[in-house]
Amino acid sequence: MPEVIVSLxxxxxxxxxxxxxxxxxxxxxxxxxxxxxxxxxxxxxTVLQLCTGAATAxxxxxxxxxxxxxxxxxxxxxxxxxxxxxIHQQLHLVGPLRVVHNVNAGHLGTxxxxxxxxxxxxxxxxxxxxxxxxxxxxxxxxxxxxxxxSGGEQQRVALAxxxxxxxxxxxxxxxVSSLDPARAEEVLDLLREVVVGRSRTLxxxxxxxxxxxxxCDRVVGLRAGRVAFDLPAGEVSDQHGHxxxxxxx
Amino acid sequence: xxxTRDLPDLTxxxxxxxxxxxxxxxxxxxxxxxxxxxxxxxxxxxxxxxxVAWSLWSAGVGRDELxxxxxxxxxxxFFAAALAPELSADFLGTTLRATLTTVAFAVLGTAxxxxxGLVGGVLTSETWWRRTQPxxxxxxxxxxxxxxxxxxxxxxxxxxxxxxxxxxLGRDPLVGILAIAIPFGAITAxxxxxxxxxxxxxPFDALRxxxxxxxxxxxxxxxxxxxxxxxxxxxxxxxxSLRSAVILGLIGAGGLGAxxxxxxxxxxxxxxxxxxxxxxxxSALADVWGSSLRRRGTLGRVRLSLLGGTALxxxxxxHLRPDLGRLFGAPARRLLVGLATSxxxxxxxxxxxxxxxxxxxETVQMSLLAIALASALAVVVAFLATRGGATRPRRAxxxxxxxxxxxxxxxxxxxxALLFLFVLFPGPLPGALALGAYNFGILGRLMAxxxxxxxxxxxxxxxxxxxxxxxxxxxxxxxxxxxxxxxxSLYRWEVAARETVVVGVVGAGGLGRLLEQQRAAxxxxxxxxxxxxxxxxxxxxxxxxxxxxRSLR
Numbered sequence: 073m074p075e076v077i078v079s080l081x082x083x084x085x086x087x088x089x090x091x092x093x094x095x096x097x098x099x100x101x102x103x104x105x106x107x108x109x110x111x112x113x114x115x116x117x118t119v120l121q122l123c124t125g126a127a128t129a130x131x132x133x134x135x136x137x138x139x140x141x142x143x144x145x146x147x148x149x150x151x152x153x154x155x156x157x158x159i160h161q162q163l164h165l166v167g168p169l170r171v172v173h174n175v176n177a178g179h180l181g182t183x184x185x186x187x188x189x190x191x192x193x194x195x196x197x198x199x200x201x202x203x204x205x206x207x208x209x210x211x212x213x214x215x216x217x218x219x220x221x222s223g224g225e226q227q228r229v230a231l232a233x234x235x236x237x238x239x240x241x242x243x244x245x246x247x248v249s250s251l252d253p254a255r256a257e258e259v260l261d262l263l264r265e266v267v268v269g270r271s272r273t274l275x276x277x278x279x280x281x282x283x284x285x286x287x288c289d290r291v292v293g294l295r296a297g298r299v300a301f302d303l304p305a306g307e308v309s310d311q312h313g314h315x316x317x318x319x320x321x
Numbered sequence: 322x323x324x325t326r327d328l329p330d331l332t333x334x335x336x337x338x339x340x341x342x343x344x345x346x347x348x349x350x351x352x353x354x355x356x357x358x359x360x361x362x363x364x365x366x367x368x369x370x371x372x373v374a375w376s377l378w379s380a381g382v383g384r385d386e387l388x389x390x391x392x393x394x395x396x397x398x399f400f401a402a403a404l405a406p407e408l409s410a411d412f413l414g415t416t417l418r419a420t421l422t423t424v425a426f427a428v429l430g431t432a433x434x435x436x437x438g439l440v441g442g443v444l445t446s447e448t449w450w451r452r453t454q455p456x457x458x459x460x461x462x463x464x465x466x467x468x469x470x471x472x473x474x475x476x477x478x479x480x481x482x483x484x485x486x487x488x489x490l491g492r493d494p495l496v497g498i499l500a501i502a503i504p505f506g507a508i509t510a511x512x513x514x515x516x517x518x519x520x521x522x523x524p525f526d527a528l529r530x531x532x533x534x535x536x537x538x539x540x541x542x543x544x545x546x547x548x549x550x551x552x553x554x555x556x557x558x559x560x561x562s563l564r565s566a567v568i569l570g571l572i573g574a575g576g577l578g579a580x581x582x583x584x585x586x587x588x589x590x591x592x593x594x595x596x597x598x599x600x601x602x603x604s605a606l607a608d609v610w611g612s613s614l615r616r617r618g619t620l621g622r623v624r625l626s627l628l629g630g631t632a633l634x635x636x637x638x639x640h641l642r643p644d645l646g647r648l649f650g651a652p653a654r655r656l657l658v659g660l661a662t663s664x665x666x667x668x669x670x671x672x673x674x675x676x677x678x679x680x681x682x683e684t685v686q687m688s689l690l691a692i693a694l695a696s697a698l699a700v701v702v703a704f705l706a707t708r709g710g711a712t713r714p715r716r717a718x719x720x721x722x723x724x725x726x727x728x729x730x731x732x733x734x735x736x737x738a739l740l741f742l743f744v745l746f747p748g749p750l751p752g753a754l755a756l757g758a759y760n761f762g763i764l765g766r767l768m769a770x771x772x773x774x775x776x777x778x779x780x781x782x783x784x785x786x787x788x789x790x791x792x793x794x795x796x797x798x799x800x801x802x803x804x805x806x807x808x809x810s811l812y813r814w815e816v817a818a819r820e821t822v823v824v825g826v827v828g829a830g831g832l833g834r835l836l837e838q839q840r841a842a843x844x845x846x847x848x849x850x851x852x853x854x855x856x857x858x859x860x861x862x863x864x865x866x867x868x869x870x871r872s873l874r
Contacts, residue, residue, distance in 0.1 A: 124785055154787035164782040168800045177796050181787030188792035237786055 442513025730762025
């Protein structure tokens with residue numbers, strides 16, 4: 073029986089009286105690569121935020137890596153956070169720092185304060201950072217200033233940070249929406265590789281319906297805060313996509 | 322674009338920092354071989370450290386006897402008086418009248434510099450001088466002329482303008498107003514020109530292409546967009562004008578500055594603190610008015626502020642009653658010609674070129690020490706003073722830190738210098754400390770706003786993966802803030818170099834002290850030479866600071 077990594081049960085989220093999710097159910101098994109698709113405002117980002125604890129459920133329960141987030145003590149919550157990696161659309165890298173420090177930031181959940189500060193003066197774990205950058209194809213950028221890299225290279229730095237963090241669950245919110253189609257495929261390929269290589273679990277929200285079908289195992293369609301469909305990628309038809317994105321009547 | 326933009330963006334324009342910090346994210350950057358920037362920065366950092374060490378050595382730190390132990394009792398009495406300001410009805414009346422005078426100077430000075438800035442800003446903008454038809458050069462030659470002509474008024478401190486104008490116009494409130502308006506007008510023009518150039522070009526070009534004149538095109542396509550930011554900057558200038566009005570008061574314009582000087586020389590510390598508190602209150606009021614406009618700049622508020630501003634200008638005019646006739650009267654012309662003929666040709670001081678050069682160096686050293694001290698303190702206090710803390714004690718600390726910053730910048734540098742002269746022997750060191758304390762108040766406030774305006778998401782995302790607060794702070798907030806802190810310090814260095822003149826006046830050393838001696842002896846040719854040297858020093862410091870800042874981008 074496969075391990076359940078994420079479980080949302082009957083979750084509703086209300087922001088300022090405006091409902092974002094209604095009675096939402098979702099279970100993600102270990103090793104799955106799951107795509108959340110749907111029009112803007114359907115609740116994709118809210119689902120991901122629930123998993124990191126950045127949003128809280130108004131009703132229902134959210135369980136991540138076996139811990140129910142709403143009732144867990146702070147220490148327990150912290151240990152869950154270390155095991156969850158997040159990739160944001162805006163990357164949230166620190167421009168003036170060198171690439172190695174932005175990659176090493178993935179260690180900060182486990183590094184002591186003194187080790188973290190010492191590394192800023194004299195980088196620790198150079199080999200690991202270099203090999204992580206090597207896996208995303210930019211090992212030569214190790215010592216450059218991050219804001220001197222191109223947008224695609226910065227995306228790879230963000231991936232290398234997650235590699236170094238080695239989380240059990242990777243959450244990616246629209247990781248490719250600012251990239252052209254060829255680069256978007258490339259980045260998703262890298263993400264897939266990372267996930268398969270370490271047998272971990274990926275939940276990614278995507279605008280591009282076709283990309284989701286081609287690059288993930290399972291596709292969950294969201295519409296107006298509810299699950300519209302939840303199917304293996306092979307069983308998702310064009311009609312599903314059409315229904316999902318049709319302007320509400 | 323709305324008036325909700327925060328202050329650092331505007332002052333960043335003044336600092337010339339903006340191209341490096343535009344945008345919240347870290348978009349890709351082209352150009353420049355890797356590593357060049359970093360080594361440039363290291364060179365500048367090493368140069369700065371060496372320069373500060375050299376200044377310390379020259380000021381006699383670690384070699385000479387600097388401290389006069391007899392003065393500590395006076396310092397103790399001074400700070401003890403903070404808890405016992407004089408509150409007699411008589412003196413409170415004096416304080417109120419003095420406050421009104423200082424505010425009136427600041428308001429009229431600001432109004433005039435904003436008007437000058439609007440005209441000057443248009444005339445020095447690239448938009449104004451850009452050719453519509455593709456030609457050999459992109460800009461007309463007039464641009465270079467107009468830009469260059471703004472440099473001199475900016476390079477001379479308000480106090481020096483005051484000394485000059487009082488000799489031409491006689492004792493009249495006009496002197497104080499113009500002494501603020503001339504240099505501040507030039508600074509405002511520079512910022513406004515950049516605001517104009519930053520607005521979208523297409524609407525302006527589209528109007529020009531259909532044959533609209535430059536003025537009309539600006540009025541329809543550019544000014545409506547740039548206006549909220551221009552207004553916001555005007556309020557920042559009002560605060561600067563308040564501080565300048567106090568300094569001008571010390572050298573004869575009356576108001577709080579004059580009363581402060583009197584109280585201090587009479588060792589009436591209780592009175593001094595009453596005046597300082599009045600100053601803190603007025604500065605805080607200007608700060609609150611300006612920042613409420615910046616943060617929640619609804620159209621209603623902007624209108625109300627415009628109305629209130631106009632009323633203030635009228636009231637200030639009635640209060641001060643400057644005599645405009647003096648500006649165009651025959652006596653002014655006669656005095657100007659007389660001053661020019663008696664000052665020309667400039668003459669070296671008694672100890673010749675060497676003496677002038679030595680004092681110029683001393684001036685630079687004073688400014689270096691001042692800014693090193695101010696930045697070191699400001700960096701620490703800025704993080705403490707950041708608004709929006711999560712817990713009640715944290716917010717209390719922030720409030721206290723902001724109050725300390727407000728009070729240190731409310732006390733004008735000459736008064737700080739007199740205070741330091743209680744315990745230190747005269748020389749560049751007390752002058753540097755005085756300027757350091759004053760600029761600490763200003764830099765701390767600017768840096769605190771830099772921290773408040775940083776993109777919070779990188780630090781938040783590190784906390785989300787379980788990083789301890791200190792580590793997240795060190796990996797996200799500190800590197801994001803560092804280059805901006807450095808840029809603001811370099812910018813204040815330029816200002817501090819000009820301000821050395823006002824601590825020199827009370828005997829702290831450098832060119833300012835020489836100028837004061839020459840003034841007392843009516844040595845006009847000598848004064849002219851000293852002022853020219855001051856301008857040269859300020860140009861040199863501007864150039865050094867600008868190229869250091871370029872390495873930060």
